[in-house]
Amino acid sequence: MTPLEILTLLITLVGVFFIVVSSIGLVRLPDLYTRVHAGGKSGTLGIIGVLLGAGIFFISDLRIVFKMLLLIAFFFITAPVAAHMLDRAAFLTGVKPMEDTTPNELAGRYDPETRQLS
Amino acid sequence: MTLILSLVVGTLFAGGIYLMLRRSVVKLILGLVLLSHGANLLLFLMGDGLIKARPPFVKPEAGVAPPDSADPLIQALILTAIVISFGLLTFVMALAYRADQAVESDDLDAMTSTDRL
Amino acid sequence: MSAFQSGMAILMLVMSLSLGAAVWRLLRGPSIPDRVVAFDLIIIHLVGLITMFVVTTGELVLLDTLIVISVLGFLGTVAIARLIEEGRS
Amino acid sequence: MIWLNLLLALTWVMITGASGIVDWIIGLVFGFVILWLSWRSFFDEPFTLRRYLQLRTRNPLLTIWRWLRFIGFGFVEIVKSNIAMARAVLAPKLQIKPGIVAIPLDVQSDAGITTLANLITLTPGTVTLDVSSDRKTLYIHTFSVGDPEQLRRRTKAEFERRVLELLP
Amino acid sequence: MLLTSVLVTFAAAPLGLLARYLPRPPIGWILALLPLAAFAAFAAQAPAIIAGERMSQAIPWVAAMGIELRFSLDGLSLLFTLLVSGIGTLIFIYTAYYLAGDPGMGRFYVYLTVFMGSMLGLVLADNVLTLFIFWELTSVSSYLLVGYKHDYADARRGAQMGLLVTVGGGLALLVGLVLLSTAAGSYTISEIIAAGEQLRASSLYTPALLLIFLGCFTKSAQFPFHFWLPNAMQAPTPASAYLHSATMVKAGVYLLARLHPALSETPLWIYTLTSVGAITMLIGAVVANRRDDIKGLLAYSTISKLGTMVLLAGMGGPEAPAALVATILAHALYKGALFMLAGAVDHEAGTRSLSQLGGLRRLMPWTAALAILSSLSMAGVPILFGFVAKEEQLYAAVDNGLPAGLDIVVLIAVVTSAVFGVLYAWRLVSGVFFGPLGSGMKAHVHEAPAGMLVGPAVLTTLSVILPLGLLPATAALLQPAVNAIADDGVKISLYLIPSELSLPLILSMTALLIGAVLTRFEPQIAAAPSPLPLWFNGDRIYDAAINGMLQGATSFTRTLQNGKLRSYMTWAVLALVAVVMPPLVLFGFNGLVLPNLAGVGPFELVSALLIPVGVLATLRARSRLGAIIASSIVGAMIAFLFVIYSAPDLALTQLLIETLATVFLMLLFAVLPVGFERLTSDSERARDGLIAGLAGLMMAGVAFAAASNMQFASISQAFRAESRSQGFGDNVVNVILVDFRGFDTMGEIVVLFIALLGIYAMLRLRPSVEPTRDDEEAPTPPASLDGATPPEHGQQEQQETASEPWLKA
Amino acid sequence: MYDSIILRTVARLMLPILLLLSLFMLVRGHNLPGGGFIGGLLAASAFILQIIAYGPVHVRRIIPVNFLGLAAVGVIFAAVWGLIGLVTGQAYMLAFWLKEPIPGIGKLGTPVLFDIGVYLTVIGVTTQLALVLAEEPILYPLRRRPVSADRVAPEA
Amino acid sequence: MAHHLFLPLIVPLLSASVATIIVRQHGWVRVIAVAATLFNLGYGAWLLVTIAATGRQVTQAAGWSAPFGITLVADGLSAIMLVLTALLTLVTIGYSFATVDARQERFYYYPLLLLLLFGCSGAFLTGDLFNLYVWFEILLVASFGLITLGGSRGQLEGGLKYVVLNLFGSICFLVGAGLLYGVAGTLNMAHLAERLSTIQDASLVTAVAGFFLVAFGSKAGLAPLFFWLPTSYHTPNIAVTALFGGLLTKVGIYALYRVFGTVFQSELARLAPLILVVAGVTMVVGVIGAMAQVNVRRILAFHIVSQVGYMAMGLGLVSVAGMTAGILFMAHNIVVKTALFLIGGAAEHLTGTGELKQMGGMARREPMLALLWLLASFALVGVPPLTGFFGKLGLIQAGLAQEQWLIVGVAATVSLFTLFSMLKIWNEVFWKKAYSDLSAMPRAGVGLLAPAAVLVAVSIAMGIGAAPTLEYSALAAEQVFDTASLVRDVCGPNGCEAVELAVGH
Numbered sequence A: 001m002t003p004l005e006i007l008t009l010l011i012t013l014v015g016v017f018f019i020v021v022s023s024i025g026l027v028r029l030p031d032l033y034t035r036v037h038a039g040g041k042s043g044t045l046g047i048i049g050v051l052l053g054a055g056i057f058f059i060s061d062l063r064i065v066f067k068m069l070l071l072i073a074f075f076f077i078t079a080p081v082a083a084h085m086l087d088r089a090a091f092l093t094g095v096k097p098m099e100d101t102t103p104n105e106l107a108g109r110y111d112p113e114t115r116q117l118s
Numbered sequence B: 001m002t003l004i005l006s007l008v009v010g011t012l013f014a015g016g017i018y019l020m021l022r023r024s025v026v027k028l029i030l031g032l033v034l035l036s037h038g039a040n041l042l043l044f045l046m047g048d049g050l051i052k053a054r055p056p057f058v059k060p061e062a063g064v065a066p067p068d069s070a071d072p073l074i075q076a077l078i079l080t081a082i083v084i085s086f087g088l089l090t091f092v093m094a095l096a097y098r099a100d101q102a103v104e105s106d107d108l109d110a111m112t113s114t115d116r117l
Numbered sequence C: 001m002s003a004f005q006s007g008m009a010i011l012m013l014v015m016s017l018s019l020g021a022a023v024w025r026l027l028r029g030p031s032i033p034d035r036v037v038a039f040d041l042i043i044i045h046l047v048g049l050i051t052m053f054v055v056t057t058g059e060l061v062l063l064d065t066l067i068v069i070s071v072l073g074f075l076g077t078v079a080i081a082r083l084i085e086e087g088r089s
Numbered sequence D: 001m002i003w004l005n006l007l008l009a010l011t012w013v014m015i016t017g018a019s020g021i022v023d024w025i026i027g028l029v030f031g032f033v034i035l036w037l038s039w040r041s042f043f044d045e046p047f048t049l050r051r052y053l054q055l056r057t058r059n060p061l062l063t064i065w066r067w068l069r070f071i072g073f074g075f076v077e078i079v080k081s082n083i084a085m086a087r088a089v090l091a092p093k094l095q096i097k098p099g100i101v102a103i104p105l106d107v108q109s110d111a112g113i114t115t116l117a118n119l120i121t122l123t124p125g126t127v128t129l130d131v132s133s134d135r136k137t138l139y140i141h142t143f144s145v146g147d148p149e150q151l152r153r154r155t156k157a158e159f160e161r162r163v164l165e166l167l168p
Numbered sequence E: 001m002l003l004t005s006v007l008v009t010f011a012a013a014p015l016g017l018l019a020r021y022l023p024r025p026p027i028g029w030i031l032a033l034l035p036l037a038a039f040a041a042f043a044a045q046a047p048a049i050i051a052g053e054r055m056s057q058a059i060p061w062v063a064a065m066g067i068e069l070r071f072s073l074d075g076l077s078l079l080f081t082l083l084v085s086g087i088g089t090l091i092f093i094y095t096a097y098y099l100a101g102d103p104g105m106g107r108f109y110v111y112l113t114v115f116m117g118s119m120l121g122l123v124l125a126d127n128v129l130t131l132f133i134f135w136e137l138t139s140v141s142s143y144l145l146v147g148y149k150h151d152y153a154d155a156r157r158g159a160q161m162g163l164l165v166t167v168g169g170g171l172a173l174l175v176g177l178v179l180l181s182t183a184a185g186s187y188t189i190s191e192i193i194a195a196g197e198q199l200r201a202s203s204l205y206t207p208a209l210l211l212i213f214l215g216c217f218t219k220s221a222q223f224p225f226h227f228w229l230p231n232a233m234q235a236p237t238p239a240s241a242y243l244h245s246a247t248m249v250k251a252g253v254y255l256l257a258r259l260h261p262a263l264s265e266t267p268l269w270i271y272t273l274t275s276v277g278a279i280t281m282l283i284g285a286v287v288a289n290r291r292d293d294i295k296g297l298l299a300y301s302t303i304s305k306l307g308t309m310v311l312l313a314g315m316g317g318p319e320a321p322a323a324l325v326a327t328i329l330a331h332a333l334y335k336g337a338l339f340m341l342a343g344a345v346d347h348e349a350g351t352r353s354l355s356q357l358g359g360l361r362r363l364m365p366w367t368a369a370l371a372i373l374s375s376l377s378m379a380g381v382p383i384l385f386g387f388v389a390k391e392e393q394l395y396a397a398v399d400n401g402l403p404a405g406l407d408i409v410v411l412i413a414v415v416t417s418a419v420f421g422v423l424y425a426w427r428l429v430s431g432v433f434f435g436p437l438g439s440g441m442k443a444h445v446h447e448a449p450a451g452m453l454v455g456p457a458v459l460t461t462l463s464v465i466l467p468l469g470l471l472p473a474t475a476a477l478l479q480p481a482v483n484a485i486a487d488d489g490v491k492i493s494l495y496l497i498p499s500e501l502s503l504p505l506i507l508s509m510t511a512l513l514i515g516a517v518l519t520r521f522e523p524q525i526a527a528a529p530s531p532l533p534l535w536f537n538g539d540r541i542y543d544a545a546i547n548g549m550l551q552g553a554t555s556f557t558r559t560l561q562n563g564k565l566r567s568y569m570t571w572a573v574l575a576l577v578a579v580v581m582p583p584l585v586l587f588g589f590n591g592l593v594l595p596n597l598a599g600v601g602p603f604e605l606v607s608a609l610l611i612p613v614g615v616l617a618t619l620r621a622r623s624r625l626g627a628i629i630a631s632s633i634v635g636a637m638i639a640f641l642f643v644i645y646s647a648p649d650l651a652l653t654q655l656l657i658e659t660l661a662t663v664f665l666m667l668l669f670a671v672l673p674v675g676f677e678r679l680t681s682d683s684e685r686a687r688d689g690l691i692a693g694l695a696g697l698m699m700a701g702v703a704f705a706a707a708s709n710m711q712f713a714s715i716s717q718a719f720r721a722e723s724r725s726q727g728f729g730d731n732v733v734n735v736i737l738v739d740f741r742g743f744d745t746m747g748e749i750v751v752l753f754i755a756l757l758g759i760y761a762m763l764r765l766r767p768s769v770e771p772t773r774d775d776e777e778a779p780t781p782p783a784s785l786d787g788a789t790p791p792e793h794g795q796q797e798q799q800e801t802a803s804e805p806w807l808k809a
Numbered sequence F: 001m002y003d004s005i006i007l008r009t010v011a012r013l014m015l016p017i018l019l020l021l022s023l024f025m026l027v028r029g030h031n032l033p034g035g036g037f038i039g040g041l042l043a044a045s046a047f048i049l050q051i052i053a054y055g056p057v058h059v060r061r062i063i064p065v066n067f068l069g070l071a072a073v074g075v076i077f078a079a080v081w082g083l084i085g086l087v088t089g090q091a092y093m094l095a096f097w098l099k100e101p102i103p104g105i106g107k108l109g110t111p112v113l114f115d116i117g118v119y120l121t122v123i124g125v126t127t128q129l130a131l132v133l134a135e136e137p138i139l140y141p142l143r144r145r146p147v148s149a150d151r152v153a154p155e156a
Numbered sequence G: 001m002a003h004h005l006f007l008p009l010i011v012p013l014l015s016a017s018v019a020t021i022i023v024r025q026h027g028w029v030r031v032i033a034v035a036a037t038l039f040n041l042g043y044g045a046w047l048l049v050t051i052a053a054t055g056r057q058v059t060q061a062a063g064w065s066a067p068f069g070i071t072l073v074a075d076g077l078s079a080i081m082l083v084l085t086a087l088l089t090l091v092t093i094g095y096s097f098a099t100v101d102a103r104q105e106r107f108y109y110y111p112l113l114l115l116l117l118f119g120c121s122g123a124f125l126t127g128d129l130f131n132l133y134v135w136f137e138i139l140l141v142a143s144f145g146l147i148t149l150g151g152s153r154g155q156l157e158g159g160l161k162y163v164v165l166n167l168f169g170s171i172c173f174l175v176g177a178g179l180l181y182g183v184a185g186t187l188n189m190a191h192l193a194e195r196l197s198t199i200q201d202a203s204l205v206t207a208v209a210g211f212f213l214v215a216f217g218s219k220a221g222l223a224p225l226f227f228w229l230p231t232s233y234h235t236p237n238i239a240v241t242a243l244f245g246g247l248l249t250k251v252g253i254y255a256l257y258r259v260f261g262t263v264f265q266s267e268l269a270r271l272a273p274l275i276l277v278v279a280g281v282t283m284v285v286g287v288i289g290a291m292a293q294v295n296v297r298r299i300l301a302f303h304i305v306s307q308v309g310y311m312a313m314g315l316g317l318v319s320v321a322g323m324t325a326g327i328l329f330m331a332h333n334i335v336v337k338t339a340l341f342l343i344g345g346a347a348e349h350l351t352g353t354g355e356l357k358q359m360g361g362m363a364r365r366e367p368m369l370a371l372l373w374l375l376a377s378f379a380l381v382g383v384p385p386l387t388g389f390f391g392k393l394g395l396i397q398a399g400l401a402q403e404q405w406l407i408v409g410v411a412a413t414v415s416l417f418t419l420f421s422m423l424k425i426w427n428e429v430f431w432k433k434a435y436s437d438l439s440a441m442p443r444a445g446v447g448l449l450a451p452a453a454v455l456v457a458v459s460i461a462m463g464i465g466a467a468p469t470l471e472y473s474a475l476a477a478e479q480v481f482d483t484a485s486l487v488r489d490v491c492g493p494n495g496c497e498a499v500e501l502a503v504g505h
């Protein structure tokens, strides 16, 4: 194995590790809001790791490196938005947080008619 | 893998047909979706074998796509079929929605007025 | 198969299993947003798997699918999340 | 806007992988057409060349430097956050005490709020839930709430400050 | 001339419409020139035909089907053409008086003329298919004539009944004729007749003959199809007189006579015709005595006589052909007259009921005189032509060609029908013209207009004068007709007073005598219980059949076309399975070896297996959104497989479409109730599961069989090789899409485009009852649903119409 | 009122990027994965993201294109280049290529123009569909029917 | 190379697209619609003559040699269908001027008609199996749009079933095409015929043919796949019903003739008994349904089903004579069926209802309409010498020649029941007294009468000119079965295997 390959493998390993963590989180965590943590954070870092690994592997081809960077940026920008959207949708559709979620400063802040948040 | 994917095609068809035999319009649509997935995957099996990681692109050095690359024709056909079924499915969705609205029910068995004797 | 490829293959297998876990959540729910979270994560898995597949096979052409898949994963998640809200009854 | 156009041209050149002068021109033209098309999603008033060429940033290099520093900070935070996450998830017994906390906002620009929200989501233990309609409060879900007040303080101090620097 | 006569008649049909503008008697005289001309033309041919000539004429039409406009005139045809055109002339005159003032008279003349043309064509045709064409046209024109007074339900019913029965028989006839022609190797009648020997030996003989019988029996109102004829009496009397007594109903007899030389003298022919004819004859004779309606009485008597004719056609023996021909002529003469007179009575007295008529001999003396004479002819009283014909019948019956035992039965039947014939003739005359004045008649009944009596007068005169010295001439005229029926030199000899006291004469006199005696008991006979069981009533069976059919059809259709999509889908799936499964199982797996699973990578396996998992999740989802998300996983996994198996374009398209479809689905269906209702029972689910499983298994099987059974090299190799050199592109798939098979792609975008048009119209064009906001006006959002402006833009702009098309500008 | 600042900001940012990506897919589709369909669908996705974030009314306002007309123009554009072959007495859709490749774009010929027609049609159709569907609940608010509780699965 | 074959496709397509853009200018849209349809009619007539004179016309889309590119092939059958389609569309457009309201016109009524014309014409011209699939989808989706245009509840309910069941048929078609490509490796019909003729005995191909049987059978409305038809055909505009009633199921029959007559010849022989059974059942079930109905258009809709059975019989007899009769019957039925829908529809349009029990008195009120109806319905039933007779006679002759007694018996019997249910309409709508005073009812103007009159005239002309019509049908049937000359015409003298991918031959 060339050093490049080793590096690739290592970084990819890290990425895969975090993706696995997010999967496990998704399975193990008790309520939706905590699962969003797992998906939104670990999943993002994991995929970034994998992409980075590929970027390093193809480091000689700048086009690919750039594409990988573009993708990483894309995930950085979009993953949190998705998490936010999901949490919000869940909250609005009445998905209950796990029992000892305290404080819950959002409770009752949505106007039931207009969905305006005060 | 051909065998496995054939079985997958079978499940897609079975699931699709089962859903289409339900009474809910949404299930009907999803049934159609599965059915067209099944058809596309079935077509995919009809190419020159399942070939991993050898897409039909001309290799710059050779000037031709490798003869053992995946079947480009079947891909073009599936692509056409996918797009067509997208158009048709969207039509069905809109129609089902409107029918649902007109009948005020998503129960297909409530939509029998045009056959009533 | 080189050691590198074997390593990647193992990682891909791990990813596949992890994918199974995400699918489990998709099936299990219980709420719709739960399923969407799982959906989002499944797309991430697919992006990862394809990336690794390209790394092992060197078939760079396939890499271009990643951008579109990512965009669509985002679009799909956001759309579903948004429309769940519309549909609450 | 011209910056964005340049950015798009750069993106074009990078993804096509061809960097001749013609490619730059094509990238610029495409970028221009796209910006012209999506102009109204950025500005209320119709497209004008003056508005297009207007530069907002005085010192682009400084801005770029700040952004890079910000990204670096963010990246470190993210890695930290994920290690914490992995610990929590992989622990034999789940120990989480979640809570939802409201954080008053100073940032007012769209970009600022968004950046802050994203940063919060990507960093340890917190996910942005929503922004109030009057854009004065940020609601976050936290993984293991200690003292809500401390969380508020820390967030404002570590994150919002940096965001305010870039996008007021 | 033959062709001309037929075509001119058809071409002249619209002339009848003149009567619409002049619905007065003179028009009848004018229009009658047409049949008169035809009569003259045919009469002019008589000498030649009598001399043994035979005229033929043919023009090709649809040669490939054997249809040829081939006409030929021989003795039999001549007899019929003279009857058709001669009686036609009288009817044309009569009609104008009968329908005077009726605005529909024009229509009536058109139908009448078409009928005449059809009838002429029928009897002249020398091609079975041409004959059939005219045969059907007589049914159709008869339908229109019977339904002339279509405001009345009875008229519609009578018309429909006649048409259904005759067309039904006609279909059988058609098949029979085609079979016959197949057996004979020709569609030309004269050639078919020439092939008699060969035909009788053919295996097609029996089916062909039975089918032809069916056609003839329905047309000629033979038992058990006789019931339509009395109902056809709903027609205006001119039509009844013309079609239902003198001409059309004899078409079946004509055809039997025509085919007689070729097909007769087999047991099938003899027994069928004898029994059907005899039964019809008796039933008609009996029932005629039970009718109160004079047209009904005449109709049944016609049935009886038609039965006699069929009997004569079937029974064989040396005298039968002559008797048949004589009967045809005699019947046409007296029955045509009687019908017209009955019409005159109806016209003047306002009723046709025997019980309401009476004593008209003083009020309508001329009518009475003619009716009495014709009735005497009908009864077979000597010195009238009816007597001559009856003598012939009895001669034929005595000397019939039937086996011992049966011959006696037939003889008795003929005599019996003669007895009843006397009886109903007497009923008619005494009931209408004698006794006290009828109770149900109009106030001031007077003689019918002279024009209305012209026809009856001519026909009655013929009945009277033919026996008075014209018998040899008549015989000479009829001889060629007999020759056409019986080719072996049978001679017809008509005579009024036989040279010796023969058995037929005795029987004839006896029948008259018994009949005369029975007139004493007429009321008892009319009131006697029906000889047939009550249910055995053609009318009633017809109605029951129609109603039963309608009800059966309704409940059948309700069950089958039940409006449920899932039931239709079930049929479709089962049809697919039924068509594909057997050959697949039997031949589809020939020579396949079980595949090697070693090359399957674990991670592909996992991805592939996630598809069924997604399917299952979709099936088991208990909410719409859950199902939608589950199904979108299926799409994503398929796209992933596409990536792995070297189809990046496919994967991209699949994913894009999948996502967009999901978004669209959510846009439309997220707002509806979220949960699925439980609508089907467990047994239904199990059944559907079984069907779906079977279909799925079949699809898996066929996919695998085809994928492992590629017998030919695919043409795609050429695309791989020539993509760059000829298509100037490296993405072979895209080159196929835009160039090699760009035509497909063109169609594909058109599909999208049309789908857009359709969806747009469907969503925006609402029926006017619904609140309508059509067209492209951008909607004004209610505050609760949609964010119109991004917050940072502050003030809300005035709504623009989104239809501002820069494209058009 | 749906007004997530976060989503809207990101959606706005994505619009030019996705449009650029779609042009990229269109332009190099003849040689690499992509093409008129994929490009068109991507562009439509860009617009659909705006619809999701801002609602159809806003999108109609900021992108004042008659998409249905665009689809029709796309069809005409795709169909019309084939006529060159026909008027020169050859087959419809016969390809005509410029001798030399255009720098930065590649070889230009009628199939490429055809692909642009496909691109325009797909954008027009898909975006118009999304707009029409998204406007549906605004134009025709649904009358809700009560569904008896015991017949509904207790989910969501 | 007959490049002109593209014209009847491009003209409607471009016209439809332009008409879409200027849809608000009603007058111009109508002009465009009529002009394009007239062009197709004229072209079709010319093609009819040309083919009779010089045989098959062949061209290649984009010039690529067959079997690599997409072949367009016009033979006698194509030409007959092409010309009838244009005629029908033209007549329907004329009828629409009088009956279709302005709102529908604004929602792309005429463009959709033109696109339907485009789709049908393409289906009749293509010589490529997958391309046929595309054309099927085009005409299907155009028909979807037309059948739901107006958005009444009935249209939506019926339309949903129409659409879904047809989509199932489409999927069967797609699967069949895919499987066939897998087995035979090509899509060009000539090439397929060439290759499949080397497989003589029963094989997987027989199973694959089953998919096509179901696919085309469901478009054609064969039992038990016809359910979509009676449920939806009475719901849209009368003009649309008339066009669909005449045309759409026959596209399915056309495809059956084409694909089974050319590509699946040995499978056809194998499946013939099944096809005959299906044909008989279709005739019977259709006519039973018609007897049960009490609405003009619904009766006629079931008749479509019943008569499709006759056309299937023409195929199931597996002989040139059978197919000749089938083609003749189809041509007759296309014309007459549309005429009947137009006339019955005119009565419906005037009365405001299609329910028999609420109609009446039309014979006195509108004698011209009554006359047309009488002629058309007798033509449908097969009363000589109107067109239907020759088709029926041809089928009977061909059936007897093949000694298929049963199907002949069924065919003959069913036509009696057809007569019965046609009489029902005649009695209830035309002969029976009106239930109310009709003097306030609008009169049938030229706009309502002329289109039907044209078709009735065509039907009569086809009856009188039965000889040339039959001759042409025979030519068409022979061409369908003659694969050897097809291969020669499409791929050249050396057959399709010898061709290399290039522009032109």
Ligand code: NA
Residues within 6 Å of the ligand: G356, G357, G358, G359, G360, G428, G429, G432
């Ligand atoms: Na009625």
Ligand code: NA
Residues within 6 Å of the ligand: G356, G357, G358, G359, G360, G361, G427, G428, G429, G430, G432
């Ligand atoms: Na009526």
